[in-house]
Amino acid sequence: MRHWIQVLLFTLGFISPSAYADNQDNSISCEYDIISAPLNETHLKDLQKQAVMTSKSLCLGSLRITEDEVGELKLVISTFASLAKEGVLETFPDNKFNGVEAITEQWSKQLLNVGEDTDYVSKLAVNFNAGYVKSNGDIIKDQIRFELPPNHQNDFALEVTSAIHNECKKVDMADNCLDATKQLNAAIEPAFFSFKKALTGQNLAKHNRLVSAWQTYIDESRYQFPWEAIATARWHHEHFSGEKLVGPPPTQVILLHPTLVIEHVHNLEKGNRDDVSVAIEWVGMNWWKKGLGFSITSIYNDRADAKSVGTGITLHFDSTYSIGMVHRSHGANSIFVNVDLLDLFGDKKEKYKKYKKYF
Incomplete structure (x- = not known):
């Protein structure tokens, strides 16, 4: 038994650290790319700083797996919209630019539809259109x-x-209306850069794969206690490092996982062989995508005719069903089975929530 435990622990150490590489290609950076979207001069410097921070937050919340996540996304975007509205009206006050307050209010309300349609998450476009002479001689003035x-x-x-x-011209650093519009856009546009980048072009397919991967993880992975999620995140620290969207961990660390099992000790007298016992899984690993896992397990049962504690191995199948064997002295070895009731009846989306804090 001790030999097999050593072999399994060696396998755990050799295979798992490299397993995170499967998901790395699907990660999407949420860092603000100042090269692709340089920050231009603006009189609304504080708003621009807030926009850059908002950009990252919107991107990191864009998976929208849970209702809580959608709520957090709405809070981030409504906070920025409130500040942006002040910036718009500071640049173009409604008493001088009639209609600006109404459309800005409409824009801030529209942003809250982020939970239903990401197309509504966009900047209020304020542009200067230079005048020109039409072919029929009509004059179109600057707008x-x-x-x-x-x-x-x-x-x-x-x-x-x-x-x-x-x-x-009253706007700081502006000589004309073209300058004023450019400065306003420079303060607002950064807020939506990372979010739009994550949901367009080649990243759109990646984003869809990440959402699908987390949904699969929610449905098919093993229930973990909070300390197991922490251990898993640290085990796969490279996977969860950086400001980026990532998929679920490819393996789950099993650590100090308490459970109940139905234990059968064949060498005991009839009537005493089968009982509910308390088990603790000390350490192990679950390859949830493969539907296989193992752990080093101890079982406790206060029987008069057998040693109370036995230690052995548990094998996990489909992240829900388990079978194992433990060794006790004097031939009182046992086999046991377990169904993870926490996985069957618990809130499955808690699996995602435990990891959201790491990206």
Whole structure:
């Protein structure tokens, strides 16, 4: 028995540390990429700093696996929207730029639809359109255009009159309305960069695979106590390092896992052979994708005709069913079975929540 325990522990140490590599290719960085999206000059510097922090938070919450996660995402986005609204009205006050407050309010409400449709998570587009002469000779004057994607139902434009032009010049660091719009966009746009990057282009397929992987993990992995999740996260520390979206751990550490088992000691007299016993799984590993796992286990049962404690091995199947054997002196060896009731009846999404804090 001792020889087999040594072999299993060696296997645990040799195989598991490299297992996280399977999921690395599907990770998505949520760090703000200042090279792809440089931070331009703006008079709203505090808002821009908040936008960069919001960018990471929105990205890291974008999997939306649980209702709690959706709620946290809404809190992050509503907090930023409130600050951004102040920035918009500071740059273009409604008493001078009529209609700005209404569309900004509409935008902040629209952002809260993040739980249902990510298309609504976008910046309020404020652009300067230079005037031009149409082919028929009509003159289109300079405009400041306010657009609210994706539906654009409340878009409107303000003609840049001399009065509007003078108001734009009151904005710090702005010589005209073009400068004013650029500075406002520079403060708001960063908030949505990482979120949009995670849900577009090649990352969209990765993002969908991550959501699917976590859903599979929720359904098929073994229930873990909080300290086991901590041990697993540390075991796979490279997998969970950095500001990035990642999939579930490829293996689960089993550590000090208490459970109840139905134990059968064949050498005892009839009537005393079968009983419910207390078990503690000291250490082990569960390859949840393969549906196989093991642990070094001790069982306690206060029997008069057998030693109370025995130690052996548990084998786990499909992360729910277990069978094992323990050794006791004087031939009182036993076999036991177990069904993980916590996995069958517990809140399965707790499995995801235990790991969300690590990315």
